[in-house]
Amino acid sequence: MTDTNRRDLFKGAAVTGLAAAAAPAFAQGAAPLADPQTRFVSTPFPEQRQKWPALQRDMHPVPDCGETSYRGSGRLAGRKALVTGGDSGIGRAAVIAFSREGADVAINYYPTEEPDAQDVAKLLRAEGRKVVLIPGDLTDAKFCTDLIARANRELGGLDILVNNAAYQQSKESIAEISFEQFDRTMKTNVYAMFHLCKAAIPLMKPGASIINTASVNSVSPGEELLDYATTKGAILIFTKGLAKQLGKKGIRVNAVAPGPVWTPLQVAGGQLPGKMGEFGQDTPLGRAGQPAELASLYVTLAETGTSFTSGSAFAATGGTGVL
Numbered sequence: 001m002t003d004t005n006r007r008d009l010f011k012g013a014a015v016t017g018l019a020a021a022a023a024p025a026f027a028q029g030a031a032p033l034a035d036p037q038t039r040f041v042s043t044p045f046p047e048q049r050q051k052w053p054a055l056q057r058d059m060h061p062v063p064d065c066g067e068t069s070y071r072g073s074g075r076l077a078g079r080k081a082l083v084t085g086g087d088s089g090i091g092r093a094a095v096i097a098f099s100r101e102g103a104d105v106a107i108n109y110y111p112t113e114e115p116d117a118q119d120v121a122k123l124l125r126a127e128g129r130k131v132v133l134i135p136g137d138l139t140d141a142k143f144c145t146d147l148i149a150r151a152n153r154e155l156g157g158l159d160i161l162v163n164n165a166a167y168q169q170s171k172e173s174i175a176e177i178s179f180e181q182f183d184r185t186m187k188t189n190v191y192a193m194f195h196l197c198k199a200a201i202p203l204m205k206p207g208a209s210i211i212n213t214a215s216v217n218s219v220s221p222g223e224e225l226l227d228y229a230t231t232k233g234a235i236l237i238f239t240k241g242l243a244k245q246l247g248k249k250g251i252r253v254n255a256v257a258p259g260p261v262w263t264p265l266q267v268a269g270g271q272l273p274g275k276m277g278e279f280g281q282d283t284p285l286g287r288a289g290q291p292a293e294l295a296s297l298y299v300t301l302a303e304t305g306t307s308f309t310s311g312s313a314f315a316a317t318g319g320t321g322v323l
Contacts, residue, residue: 040064042287044277045262052169054268056088056116063262065093066292067123072100075303079103080155082148084138084196085165087117089263090213090256093291094162094298095120095131101299104130106151108165111135116264130155138165139187144195152203160302161200163193164213166231169269170224182227189231193238206250209302212239214255214313220322224272236313243311252310254301259317261289283318 046060056063065088081098085091086107099105105124109117114135121131132154136143152158167188171177197210204210218236221229236255243253260280271279280288294316300306301314315323 037285037287040287040290040293041262044281045266045279045288047274047276048267049269049273050264050267052268053110053113054264055113056092056264057119059262059264059267061262063089063092063264064290064292065089065120066096066295067120069292070097070100070295072097072102075101075299075305076160077102079159079302080106080151080157081160081162081302082106082108082151082155082158082200083162083164084108084147084192085213086162087113087120089265090258090261090291090294091162091164092116092120093295094164094211096124097295097299098160098302099124099129099131100127101303103160103302104132104155106132106134106155108134108136108138108147108151110137110165138192138196139184141191141195144192145199148196148199148203152200157205158200158203159205159208160211161196161204161209162211162213162298163196163235165192166213166228166265168225168228168265170222170272170275171226172224172272174226177227185227185231189228190234190238193235197242201246201249201251204249204251207304207307208251210242210246210251210253211298211301212253212255214239214257216257216259216315216317216320216322218255218257218313218323239313240311247310252301252307254309254311255313256294256297256301257313257315257317257323258294259283259289259315259320259322261291261294261316263291280318283320285318287318289316289318 081103083091083095086095087109095105117133124131167185212235214235215232217229218232239255
């Protein structure tokens with residue numbers, strides 16, 4: 001056989017193999033092309049405010065987390081996942097995607113978010129999926145440890161940990177940031193991630209994945225989000241450092257870094273008064289993102305196909321070029 005024939009043979013085998021690997025992802029039909037500028041709502045959001053932590057079901061418009069659009073293809077069949085902040089917003093989008101890709105999912109949320117948690121649990125249980133609800137306050141270190149133990153017990157293992165829950169309050173000046181706000185932001189966004197990872201790692205096997213929700217604020221802080229942005233910078237560095245530690249254990253650690261995405265954070269104090277209508281309008285795509293647009297990033301970072309990807313952050317910022 002000539003060298004040319006060998007190359008042709010290997011090229012054909014590679015193409016065939018690639019097609020076979022990609023087939024499950026398109027098993028239910030590929031989505032048609034859609035203009036990202038107009039795929040979701042692009043008009044300014046109306047001014048609104050809810051008491052923290054807010055309910056997604058009471059927002060106008062209600063965020064799109066992929067309830068009617070996400071279609072799975074078995075990419076996470078048999079996996080066991082815990083998602084913090086999984087009742088609403090980006091965490092909810094990850095939960096829906098994980099579940100429809102075949103994973104059993106445990107959702108952590110603040111107790112007053114029970115209505116949102118019940119909504120998503122009802123949706124997925126009706127599809128025959130296993131969903132475990134575990135309410136609790138992540139600022140409590142003991143609860144974080146107990147959360148991991150309970151998720152591991154009720155799911156029968158733990159393969160995916162998504163540290164997504166966050167606390168965000170906008171203030172124009174450092175003078176307006178109270179100790180209580182700073183402390184809660186740090187404990188929710190950074191300390192909880194530390195406690196959860198420390199408890200989860202001994203239970204995870206090679207091939208497991210930790211995914212942290214960072215932010216565009218990790219590298220380009222909004223001046224009104226000083227404490228929040230500080231925690232998001234810490235999350236980015238924690239992700240990179242932990243990935244180096246866990247490589248030898250076969251556990252991958254990555255981050256998703258959203259830009260402006262329409263979630264309950266925004267109506268629960270995440271935007272300065274009178275600024276809601278500006279949210280996301282300055283992106284190159286001309287709008288804020290919807291949680292559903294980030295779901296596939298979490299799935300991709302959890303599945304085996306990205307096995308050489310660790311210590312990385314993947315941006316979803318509407319074209320800003322940050323990260």
